[in-house]
Amino acid sequence: MILCRSKEVVGRQNTAMGFCSLVAQDGGIFVLTMATTDGHQYLNDEAITELVDKLSTVRKNPELRGLVTTSKIGSFCDGIDYDNNPEEQAAHLAQGMAEVIRLLLEMPVPTAAAVAGNATSLGLALALAHDHCVVWDYAVVMLPEAQRGRPLPEYASALLRDKVAHARLRKLLMLKSQRCTGKELASTWYSAHCANSDRAALVNSAWEVLEGVEVGKGTDFAKARQIMWPESCAAVGVATLPPRPRPSPQELQSEKAKQDPGKIFDKQNKPALQRGSGNAIYTLSSVNIIPMPLTYRCLRINSI
Known part of the structure; x- marks a missing residue:
């Protein structure tokens, strides 16, 4: 110490x-x-x-x-x-x-x-x-x-x-x-x-x-x-920053295509079923930033 x-x-x-x-x-x-x-x-x-x-x-x-x-x-x-x-x-x-x-x-x-x-x-x-x-x-x-x-x-x-x-x-x-x-x-x-x-x-x-x-x-x-x-x-009267606008579905699909150009997305902006993948599909349907101490960040991934 x-x-x-x-x-x-x-x-x-x-x-x-x-x-x-x-x-x-x-x-x-x-x-x-x-x-x-x-x-x-x-x-x-x-x-x-x-x-x-x-x-x-x-x-x-x-x-x-x-x-x-x-x-x-x-x-x-x-x-x-x-x-x-x-x-x-x-x-x-x-x-x-x-x-x-x-x-x-x-x-x-x-x-x-x-x-x-x-x-x-x-x-x-x-x-x-x-x-x-x-x-x-x-x-x-x-x-x-x-x-x-x-x-x-x-x-x-x-x-x-x-x-x-x-x-x-x-x-x-x-x-x-x-x-x-x-x-x-x-x-x-x-x-x-x-x-x-x-x-x-x-x-x-x-x-x-x-x-x-x-x-x-x-x-x-x-x-x-x-x-x-x-x-x-x-x-307490501190001016806060305006929230970032939510991206459109087209912008989300374009961003995901850039991150993984080899993956195919369906019309609902979800990865299409791949051969041998079974019935379950896991998507990054939403990624939320959880408030944490200034020195930490944590991402929560929702599964469907």
Whole structure:
């Protein structure tokens, strides 16, 4: 295991205001650490203001090549404290968090959340807004909004649709306030890199993940997120790229003929039966790009 070394961040980034701090690590990886005295990392006006300030500042740093977000003690982030915030104030805080999510989705470098504690309410949305998640095995992940009768912001719903693979799990989280552990969710998040039983090693694991991502040479991470997670980007006001027009049947047939000029296609744009092939025909009837972490891609081939 490679241990990352930290160094002081000069200027405005080195100011400790109370909710979060920003420290530069070796290789241009910056670590944003949330820490409050009660260990809940609740999101209030001051916390959201600090997050916006730190994210707005770090993205302008010429040495930046990756961002890790984590917590120091207790939970990763417990979102909004509904016991002490009436509905109108909670809606105001949720609206403010949209700016934090937007800044993460527009970050010009890869990002990773080292979820070293519980991620509940909008704390889960904060984690999902990162490209990668390294999760503590025993972290509790849940959305208490349904249980409390509070609305879930559209961007939180969009992040769940974009990042959590199984529809049933999304429904349990959103409609039943189901409690899950980091270990249980690690295999279902598109963006989850791994779960780890060693809580103290999570930041270093996230740092290693980002170290393996190539930055520069024209790589546009913000544009990649617009393509991969369009609903999440649109929900916080990030302009998304227009969808590519669907090719016509003639264009599909022409493309397939170029790829395999020796194969004969029928009128329905499917390979004709070949002698000795039996009754089964397998075609690339559709190839779908599945949203995955920025460093991975996966093709799903449908058979008929």
